[in-house]
Amino acid sequence: MGRVPVRAVDVRAGTVGEDVLTVHALEVRQEDDRAPHARPLCDAGQDGEETCEWLRRVNCEACLRAITAPEGPRRA
Numbered sequence: 001m002g003r004v005p006v007r008a009v010d011v012r013a014g015t016v017g018e019d020v021l022t023v024h025a026l027e028v029r030q031e032d033d034r035a036p037h038a039r040p041l042c043d044a045g046q047d048g049e050e051t052c053e054w055l056r057r058v059n060c061e062a063c064l065r066a067i068t069a070p071e072g073p074r075r076a
Contacts (some may be wrong), residue, residue, distance in 0.1 A: 011067065014038065014053040015031045016045035021054035041066040 014026040024040035031037075038051040042062035045051075060065055 011041070012038070012053050013058050014040075014050050014051050014054055016040055017049045019044075020052075022060050023054060023058050024060045025058045026051055026053065040069050 026038040
């Protein structure tokens with residue numbers, strides 16, 4: 001039997017790019033042995049733009065709406 005890819009998803013708080021005041025809910029994906037990939041739930045910033053995890057509360061309104069939706073966290 002072939003190797004089954006491991007996929008884990010976690011949601012953490014962090015910033016995107018140069019904006020260190022807006023704290024987003026970052027969807028962090030870990031696939032196989034690759035480095036984790038983090039993107040904000042609200043899709044702020046550009047693909048490949050640096051994200052930085054913070055121990056701060058999420059204050060992005062779009063991310064807060066996404067994580068408090070009745071069906072759970074989802075991308076905007």
